[in-house]
Amino acid sequence: MTPDPIPLRAPSMLECRNCGAGVPLDDHFCGQCDRILALGRHGDYFSFLGFPRRLSLDAQTLERRFRELSRKFHPDYFYNSSPTERLASLERSSYLNDAYRTLRNPAARIEHLLAIEGLPPAKSDEGGVKVPPALLEEVFELNEELDQIRESREEGGDRETLRRRLDAAREPIDRKRVEHERQIAGLMERWDAQSEAQSPERKATLEALRERLFERKYIDNLIATIEREAAEVRPDTAPIQPTGKARAEDRS
């Protein structure tokens, strides 16, 4: 749900539909007549919330800003206003909610940054079969092992043995994920420093981030496959409840 990138020659001013005054793009209310402004073509969640395009974002600060703006935009407060203002309030509230939901989640935040910096998310080829090159070896081994485990399970193999084999197969993938987390955290820091300094290497950092994100999604899918098989191997136990964190990331 990341909106289109801002067009290259985005207008830098909005026009207040009430009094016609020109207003800076990131303002929410008209400086002249105080009315809520219709949401212009707007693509940047960071600037909408009044934040710089940085990837480290304090959760408390984000929440506070979200509540503060909710209190300004919410349709509850525009019941007696003109239809134009009511629509503006609905659109600004929706946009605020989308912005908050996106920036709250680190992965979604990076994807949004990539989009507004002109790098659409790396997508696998049609059909989604392309394996990230950095993972080829692990994926090959894992698939082979999973096939064998599946076969053995269907033939009634010893569940305890299978469970141990699954755990062993999962271990390199889990290690890879931890490694990736570390890399992404490093790249995020690098971006923040570079963006402050307007460094020309910023683009390379974003591309690296995009690649890591794509790989991480792939890793998450692998882990999900392993967990599905694990649930088959242990049919007596209830499926594991997804943790809140994993859930939240699904939603990005």
Add this chain to the structure above:
Amino acid sequence: MSKVVGIDLGTTNSLVAYVRDGVPVVIRDDSGDALVPSVVSVDAAGTVFVGREAQRRLLTAPSSTVYSVKRFMGRGIDDVREDASLLPFTVSGEAGGVVRIGIAGRQFTPPEISAFVLRELRRRAEDHLREQGEFDFDVDRAVITVPAYFNDAQRTATRDAGRLAGLEVLRIVNEPTAASLAYGLDKRDRGTIAVYDLGGGTFDISILKVEDGVFQVLATNGDTHLGGDDIDDLLISQVIADVGLGVAADAAEVVQTIRKAVIQAKLDLSEADETEIRVSSMSGLQSGYRRHLTRVEFEALIRPLLERTLDPCRQALSDAGLEPKDIDEVVLVGGSTRVPLVRRLVEDLFQRKPHSDLNPDEVVALGAAVQADILVSGRREMLLLDVTPLSLGIETMGGVMSKIILRNSTIPASGREMFTTFVENQTAVDVHVLQGERELVTDCRSLARFRLRGIPPMPAGMPRIEVRFQIDANGILSVSARELRTSIEQTIEVKPSYGLTDQEVERMLIESFEHAEADMEARLLIEARNEAESVIQATEKVLRRPDFEQLAAEAFEAGERERIDRTLADAREAIASDDRDRIHATTEALNQATRHLAEIAMNRSVREALAGKNVKDV
């Protein structure tokens, strides 16, 4: 300025509240009762009864009396067939369309039935405000609550019911959220709250974070088909199994009598450790029925049902990214939370004693009144940020649901999806909107189908049609579309899958005005009869006085006695008819004829009283 009210339109009971001098209060009837049973009954003459009166008719005229209609709101016949089998009224409808309820030879949609309840609440509110000496006692705007887990069709049906009742529905608010607002009045500090709401027909769990007066729902879950009604049904089935009664339509009166008895037993067991289900002998159940029931037996019977509330609780916690220990307070809402086992289960899950300081039946209406007040007064100290309970998406190739707005997104929320054409010069595209969490279209709820028209003719795949889905603060969806290359706005005709079209609502509104006239006529007739009755009775009372003959002999003019006899007979005859004008005329004539009699009777009484006094004084 007319008044705004908050309405809790419940499965079993409904109530109305408003904010008076900054404090929310529920509106009660003369006997102090706030609950209006959500029961509607129509007699052969077309007179509509609502509330207690209709509830009494459950026993005498079950097949023309509707209850628990909330279970049918925004649903199709396939959803409710199972429910309908236990109900005494007939439920029909085309496959994939709105349910129709047949009573007294008329067909009603669920919103129409609900509108009768809403009109009654509105009348109650207006009467109350008039008695309070309010200058402007018109009530034409309301906030109405719905279960948090209601889907778009169910919310829309509720809004339609409001419109049919002549109310502008300012906002549809989720019941648990409304309850938290009522609770939040005195404690505005920060914390995480779980609201467990088990009502007559629905179950909701909502997890909220409160900070700086902002009530932000983090996650919600529930079951729109789980509540006190189901507990009653379990007990009824038990009784029916005991007495070996077939559940046939002709047993409707017996089933309703049993229902009343088991509800009493259920209520008893919230206080006592044991009780007795008692059904007295009646036609269809000659021997009557008695059964001893302990709380232990009762709990064993209902435990599986109540345990179905726990998974939604866990899911909501997980969606909010929280553990039970992160919850600071647990609030109980809904009459069914009076059942001790519910309290124990909730306490076990959250490891904390649940709050129930406010009356669980009234807290939702109080919260709705607070929200109504926020909307019209512009008060800003509190703000409610709710979420959409179910993901919204569209059907894509292969019958797969593609999600556009995910569940537990704060509302208002919006989403966009791009469409294009498959054939040269194609000018229309069909879109199927769904709600639900499952992968396959067939496992999701169909909300609406619409056709994008007016696409400019272009080669296949060229048009870029952006469809915008907007969920407003009521949790209700609207759709708009635009072809981006030409900026041509598309016309969209939304055909709701389980709802009424705007035209249908309009038509019903007109019909309800016509019926409102009939209903008003019926009410006026009842009032005329009551007035005639009281004049007749007063006359008869005088006629029965031991000193009447003496009075007549002393004071009557010639022909006066005959005139009284004649007008009295006329009035008696008139009240047996449905002719309101005639009743009025004969009542008036009787009044005239007895005026002199009343005077002399009163004079005599006064004289006697004075005389008595004199005697006493001496």
